[in-house]
Amino acid sequence: MYENLGAPQGGPRPPSNTQSNPLENAFYGASSGLIRGGLGAYGERILGSSSEYVQSNISRYFSDPQYYFQVNDRYVRNKLKVVLFPFLHRGHWTRVTEPVGGRLSYKPPIYDINAPDLYIPFMVFGTYIVLAGFSLGIHGKFSPEALSWIFIKGLVGWFLQFVLLKASLISLGSGEAPFLDIIAYAGYTFTGMCLAVLGGIIWSYSYYFLMPWTGLCMAIFLVKTMKRVLFSEVRSHESSKQHYLLLIIASAQFPLFVWLGNVGFHWLF
Template sequence: MYNNMGPQPGVPRPPTNTQPSPFGNAFYGAGSGLIRGGLGAYGEKILGSSSEYVQSNISRYFSDPQYYFQLNDQYVRNKLKVVLLPFLHRGHWTRITEPVGGRLSYKPPIYDINAPDLYIPFMAFGTYVILAGLTLGLQGKFSPEALNWMFVKGLLGWFMQVMLLKVTLLSLGSGEAPLLDIVAYAGYAFAGVCLAVLGRILLSYSYYLLILWTCMCMGIFLVKTMKRVLFAEMRSHDSSRHHYLLIFIAFAQLPLFLWLGNITVNWLF
């Protein structure tokens, strides 16, 4: 019978596993290789990019998601200044490259103010939801359902902005930009929306001035950024066509900002 009284004298105690299993590391390495390879093949199939571009940019970004979070306080301050006051940006709008493994790759945000990051968009989106809940509370309309709707509304606005930028690139034959880059550029809109909603809370009449201001600044920021992407990567050189599309992107910010800034849930009641 099995003895539950503990270890018996003279019987060696089983060794305690204090070191990580080498098999775990092996499986982890194999899994990482499969994931990188799969994402690289998927990116090449969907975006129509060359194998070299996928390996040097898209696969690198997905296999190293920390790329979009390599930043510091100075970068955050400077990036918000570029997004909210783009006409004061005196430097260039192109990203800085560096050789990595025999290929050119982009430097992370901490070393390049023009690099996209996901920290500011995520923080701005979370702040938008918090400010929306505060606004609903001041209106006497706060409820979990209302807050959930504002969360979904923010995601829908983010998605529409991503689709606007992506379709613009595809229409000009320039679909190579990594998806996370586009998600980051689209998410910067929440920084301006948050400023406008905060203005409504502090001084209601300032909302209309701030929404127009931040909308104009976001349009300038996207035009400058997308112009760099289009000129650098587009296959066609129809300058008049892409100028019209850039103008369309800038003007499309107004209805988007007005929709996101309209904190109301009347349809729920």
């Protein structure tokens, strides 16, 4: 009964004004087109440029993590030979490039022995922890706490090696080397470390021979590698400063190896 309240009973209804002003429609269409077109394009340009900026910086500093795990058995064997016996490496130390998407890119480790990888550093780091735990067990010092300290000690040593290499590049104004490249180069330290700890387990006196030997081999490997990075990829021309930095990198390997190779209860010793 309340549906027709207030409405005239019968008779024609007043016509409703359903037509709008054509000038208003034109103005509304133009303004909405401006908002959708101009502001939309502007926002897309901002978001697109920021996305490209983020992607370019990620690729510059972190690269592609999958790239560092493209390895096979042949690469692992040859890479271990290069790290443990760098003076026997008769080939060149430069990395192999290939055109990808209109620009040059480095080939993955499976195709280039000089490319850095993360498979070997992670594997030798785990092996170092296992061998250190086994050495503690032989000397009757094994405990979960001792193994935890060895793990922390290894991580600190890896970090110190990374800081040394990164600081060397930054001091020359060339700190844009890929982050994972430097992580990989620093992680190769545990390759020789495993050999020294294993030798100490088999024959305790061999430790005093293997430790300086593996430290020397790691020094040669890093000097050759960083020399390539500094001279070829970075193209810095401060040769005297580069030589001093390379000497510092090589000299730092011996105390680092002695510290990491001394498998004790506390990570400071």
